[in-house]
Amino acid sequence: MVNIKKSDWIKFKAIKEQALEKFCANAFAEFEATMHDESLSIHDRYLKLYDSVRKTDKRLARTFDGLSRSRAAWQMKMMQAKGLVDDEAMEELSDEFRERCAPFVWDDD
Numbered sequence: 001m002v003n004i005k006k007s008d009w010i011k012f013k014a015i016k017e018q019a020l021e022k023f024c025a026n027a028f029a030e031f032e033a034t035m036h037d038e039s040l041s042i043h044d045r046y047l048k049l050y051d052s053v054r055k056t057d058k059r060l061a062r063t064f065d066g067l068s069r070s071r072a073a074w075q076m077k078m079m080q081a082k083g084l085v086d087d088e089a090m091e092e093l094s095d096e097f098r099e100r101c102a103p104f105v106w107d108d109d
Helices: 005-034 042-064 071-081 087-091 094-099
Strands: none
Touching: 005 042, 005 071, 005 094, 042 071, 071 094
């Protein structure tokens, strides 16, 4: 088991909740753009929206499913890679946890 300071765990949960809200807001903006894209037929918009929701759900699951201390560093890396966590939020965490959460480039589309 990975040890995470209680203070980091509490902050991580708040950061994760904010990141989830941002992820969902971004997804809804994408869905809305698809729904109002009049260059596509209604049926094509439906198909594109369906595909987008399916892909978004998979990305959401990979990034946010499971709340456990053992997954916290991995989830933080994923959230950072997707631009969902700002530097200010990261500054709230201990140096030790930030070092374990060094971001990486991730493309899961």
